[in-house]
Amino acid sequence: MRQxxxxxxxxxxxxxxxxxxxxxxxxxxxxxxxQVVPQQNAETEFEHHEDIRYELRSLHxxxxxxxxxQSPRFQSLNLGTDYRARTLGINPPPAAGxxxxxxxxxxxxxxxxxxxxxTRFIEYQPGYNELDIGSTWYENSVLYLDERDxxxxxxxxxDQQIVDDTGNLTIVALQNEFQExxxxxxxxxxxxxxxxxxxxxxxxxGNYSVKIPTxxxxxxxxxxxxxxGVDIDPVAGEDHDLLNLSVAPEALELSSVGIQLEPTGIxxxxxxxxxxxxxxxxETYHRDDNSGDAVQPVNPSGDxxxxxxxxxxxxxxxxxISSGGQEDLNVGFALPPTDESAETYTMRFIIERIQVGGGDxxxxxxxxxxxxxxxxxxxxxxxxxxxxxxxEEQAISNNYDDLYLILDSETNGSGNRELAIDYFELLxx
Amino acid sequence: xxxxxxxxxIWNDRRGVSEVVGFILILGILVLTLTTYQATILPQxxxxxxxxxxxxxxxxxxxxxxxxxxxxxxxxxxxxSVKLGTNYQSRILTINPAPPAGTLQTSEAYNISxxxxxxxxxxxTKFIEYQPGYNEITAGSTWYEHSVLYVxxxxxxxxxxxxxxHLVTDGNKLxxxxxxxxxxxxxxxxxTVELLPNQSAVDLSDLDDSEELTVRIPTxxxxxxxxxxxxxxxxxxxxxxxxxVDESGDINYLVLNTTNKEHLEINAVEIYS
Numbered sequence: 001m002r003q004x005x006x007x008x009x010x011x012x013x014x015x016x017x018x019x020x021x022x023x024x025x026x027x028x029x030x031x032x033x034x035q036v037v038p039q040q041n042a043e044t045e046f047e048h049h050e051d052i053r054y055e056l057r058s059l060h061x062x063x064x065x066x067x068x069x070q071s072p073r074f075q076s077l078n079l080g081t082d083y084r085a086r087t088l089g090i091n092p093p094p095a096a097g098x099x100x101x102x103x104x105x106x107x108x109x110x111x112x113x114x115x116x117x118x119t120r121f122i123e124y125q126p127g128y129n130e131l132d133i134g135s136t137w138y139e140n141s142v143l144y145l146d147e148r149d150x151x152x153x154x155x156x157x158x159d160q161q162i163v164d165d166t167g168n169l170t171i172v173a174l175q176n177e178f179q180e181x182x183x184x185x186x187x188x189x190x191x192x193x194x195x196x197x198x199x200x201x202x203x204x205x206g207n208y209s210v211k212i213p214t215x216x217x218x219x220x221x222x223x224x225x226x227x228x229g230v231d232i233d234p235v236a237g238e239d240h241d242l243l244n245l246s247v248a249p250e251a252l253e254l255s256s257v258g259i260q261l262e263p264t265g266i267x268x269x270x271x272x273x274x275x276x277x278x279x280x281x282x283e284t285y286h287r288d289d290n291s292g293d294a295v296q297p298v299n300p301s302g303d304x305x306x307x308x309x310x311x312x313x314x315x316x317x318x319x320x321i322s323s324g325g326q327e328d329l330n331v332g333f334a335l336p337p338t339d340e341s342a343e344t345y346t347m348r349f350i351i352e353r354i355q356v357g358g359g360d361x362x363x364x365x366x367x368x369x370x371x372x373x374x375x376x377x378x379x380x381x382x383x384x385x386x387x388x389x390x391x392e393e394q395a396i397s398n399n400y401d402d403l404y405l406i407l408d409s410e411t412n413g414s415g416n417r418e419l420a421i422d423y424f425e426l427l428x429x
Numbered sequence: 430x431x432x433x434x435x436x437x438x439i440w441n442d443r444r445g446v447s448e449v450v451g452f453i454l455i456l457g458i459l460v461l462t463l464t465t466y467q468a469t470i471l472p473q474x475x476x477x478x479x480x481x482x483x484x485x486x487x488x489x490x491x492x493x494x495x496x497x498x499x500x501x502x503x504x505x506x507x508x509x510s511v512k513l514g515t516n517y518q519s520r521i522l523t524i525n526p527a528p529p530a531g532t533l534q535t536s537e538a539y540n541i542s543x544x545x546x547x548x549x550x551x552x553x554t555k556f557i558e559y560q561p562g563y564n565e566i567t568a569g570s571t572w573y574e575h576s577v578l579y580v581x582x583x584x585x586x587x588x589x590x591x592x593x594x595h596l597v598t599d600g601n602k603l604x605x606x607x608x609x610x611x612x613x614x615x616x617x618x619x620x621t622v623e624l625l626p627n628q629s630a631v632d633l634s635d636l637d638d639s640e641e642l643t644v645r646i647p648t649x650x651x652x653x654x655x656x657x658x659x660x661x662x663x664x665x666x667x668x669x670x671x672x673x674v675d676e677s678g679d680i681n682y683l684v685l686n687t688t689n690k691e692h693l694e695i696n697a698v699e700i701y702s
Binding site for chain 2: 072073074075076082184260261262
């Protein structure tokens with residue numbers, strides 16, 4: 001007997017059952033991969049987020065510690081995380097994170113001149129697959145989670161420590177480039193500044209006006225900290241603004257912390273700054289018959305006109321002059337300390353003009369006791385460099401912070417003796 | 430009389446109990462699956478567990494290294510911990526090997542010698558080795574010596590650096606943290622390492638203040654493997670100079686010089702369990 005397809009009621013029950021079971025398993029697996037795996041991975045990411053928050057907090061404390069105790073710290077961060085291992089189901093690649101620094105300037109001004117101090121913000125940017133979490137920033141001792149570009153608010157994790165209860169302003173300038181991406185642990189080596197004393201701030205003239213870069217404008221954070229009167233200048237075209245503070249010179253404390261390397265000094269160009277500060281026009285740094293109280297020469301004669309002109313190359317000249325009829329010229333300058341460990345020393349002079357009858361101008365170096373360290377050498381017009389022999393160089397090294405330059409004339413006539421000096425410098429090589 | 434039906438001999442008997450045959454087949458497949466699982470999937474999963482532990486221990490060794498430097502240079506006690514081994518995931522039907530145990534121990538002591546033209550001062554120091562005891566993956570020991578952290582892969586000539594040295598960072602100062610006392614722990618648990626600064630172990634009073642110093646630092650690494658990167662980093666006008674690596678003995682010595690005592694800083698850390 002034959003039946004039509006529609007009228008056929010036979011079935012192979014085990015086969016249909018098997019297909020059902022397989023179908024059910026595949027469905028389960030798909031639900032697991034689509035629902036449970038992302039949930040569990042989000043949980044792993046959230047745990048990492050909690051951990052990194054704790055580690056960034058430790059980093060914040062470590063930076064403060066380094067600047068206060070002047071001893072290094074070695075702080076590590078686990079930038080990313082691996083998801084749990086799975087037999088069934090597939091994970092996305094491990095979540096990597098990025099830590100980077102961004103340079104800005106703090107400026108300190110006395111009203112007429114300004115000193116810029118480079119500092120850096122630190123940004124930690126997570127690279128989660130499931131969670132959508134913004135970057136965590138460290139700027140000037142404030143640690144916060146920035147969710148503003150996601151339409152959320154900003155969460156402050158650690159408050160500012162730049163201004164304390166007594167109104168002191170403590171600035172920690174963070175220096176050196178650092179950038180790392182990955183899923184593993186990286187170390188930030190934090191070193192204190194070696195030369196805090198080399199900070200060359202402009203001379204105080206009442207209160208300093210301090211401008212601190214900040215990304216926190218418009219969040220009300222600084223208003224909550226310092227009251228409604230706080231003054232923030234927007235900076236056009238930049239993602240940061242400047243917070244204006246006014247501070248008495250004695251309440252300002254500066255230090256710097258370097259990442260991976262010692263900071264190069266607060267202003268980044270310490271030596272040049274200290275040279276600029278050295279002013280030969282100051283009474284203690286020159287001596288002639290009429291003015292100056294440098295220790296040498298003890299028996300000055302003649303005059304130095306416009307001594308500040310030798311502070312820098314080019315421009316005006318200082319004139320060492322001894323009028324006709326008087327005795328020979330004998331004037332001097334106190335030299336700034338030089339490098340004690342240099343191998344060679346040379347003396348460079350830029351002489352604009354020498355006017356002398358019969359005879360010459362010369363120079364020698366002495367120490368404060370008047371001991372002659374280098375033999376007298378005759379000066380020529382123009383930009384010339386004068387070298388010393390080994391014994392003389394040893395003597396300069398031994399007296400590196402006690403050097404005086406003596407300028408004198410040896411003439412037989414009695415006319416005007418004039419030496420116009422643009423610049424001189426003791427070079428250590 | 431022969432009443433045996435020729436059709437029922439073993440060869441031409443066509444009767445069968447299909448349920449029994451089916452059961453035997455399914456049992457056979459199950460046993461086969463179980464053995465395949467035990468032989469191939471289980472070692473894979475255990476290797477994964479071991480690899481994760483290897484990553485964790487790498488992170489913890491970085492923390493240990495940072496803690497030693499902080500204890501020495503900032504003069505504060507530190508208490509990092511290292512999980513020496515791990516446990517495999519628990520299983521119902523199959524059998525795991527014994528949990529992998531690891532060993533964290535200090536090496537024998539070596540001398541750092543610092544000499545001026547007439548005198549030599551010796552300060553002893555040790556390295557730290559973490560030796561994993563994995564069953565599945567082959568991983569070499571992780572070594573700490575003078576702020577360098579590296580994995581010494583067996584069978585390869587190259588050490589894989591995890592954290593670079595900070596003996597010299599900017600050429601201005603040579604900072605050495607020495608490690609003293611003996612430490613040895615083995616097992617699968619987490620062990621805390623106590624690091625106590627001990628400045629009294631360092632005495633450089635015999636050396637002249639202004640003379641150039643030669644510093645010989647024991648190292649397991651050789652020049653081509655690692656230290657030539659330090660050579661490239663230092664300039665001739667730096668206060669710390671690179672001379673060479675002395676590879677003549679059982680242990681190598683990195684030879685550096687400093688222009689005087691001011692550019693050398695040595696501190697000591699004692700390690701306890």
